[in-house]
Amino acid sequence: MKIPYNEDLRPDTGLYNAKLGIWLFLASEVMLFGGLFSAYIMLRTSDPFWFDIKPKLNVPLATLNTVFLITSSVTMVMSWVSLKLKDLNKFKIYLGLTLLCSFGFLIVKYFEYSAKFAHGYIPAYSTSFACYFTMTGLHVLHVIGGIVVFLYFIGPGIKMWNSEPDRFTNRIEVAGLYWHFVDLVWIFLFPALYLL
């Protein structure tokens, strides 16, 4: 039995089901990170030692990570465009680049975390480091989630392109929306934790 509104738009919402689903999910994600940002403001404004963390964070590495995520957002949207233009080879290239950037992000984060642990800057060190590890850690989990999805789409999931190309294109759009949200969160995390 064919699941309805995987490709066609529902007449009442004007959307295909997965798109509505991902936006509802992203709305819940806004709440998740919103709660953390709210706690962050509360803890930061009441901690006189907060600024101890600033010289201990590596701004150049975080800037590099920002560039990785922004680039990956562009390559992600370009992979979707490639499918719209029926060019599967370009899709593979762009999704591959997205994966490369996301792995780059994780590698940089690994070096960053390692340096912190080596100096004893663990979450228990201070409120600021607890906030830093909680917020960036949750964000890293989201990046890993995105990588798993991308690996599926560039691997076994790509078979769908032969049988249901429109549905596959929609899947990439939905994955892209998630990925842009991950980028969006980092855009606010970067100045909040590293710069301000």
Add this chain to the structure above:
Amino acid sequence: MSEDIKHHVKIYRNVFIILLICTGLTVYASTIDFNAVTLGLFIGLLIACIKGYLVAANFMHLNNEKSFIYGTLLLAVVFFIVLMSIPLSWNMNGFDVKTDRNNAFDEYKVVKDNSHEHGEEDH
């Protein structure tokens, strides 16, 4: 269709360049010694908001989306504002967190100023 997509590709490229410039600006702004801390905070968050808008409007296509999605997000935005207002109301209600730290691994002591004593008197 093809022309429309090519037009979008140009937009994506331009947004990408603007995002990179804004990232550089954010880092540069953080090195400037503003007289007021709030000014530095405001500028940093303003640039972040511009970047966030560019990503949401162009990459997530929120500048041209169905009204049903706007309705869904409106609810999230309302609750987000409530979440952000909690720290403000917390400060205004006279709570104060004091820390007593002799070394980095000391536990933070949270003291609710006056409220305990006043509360006990009330009882």
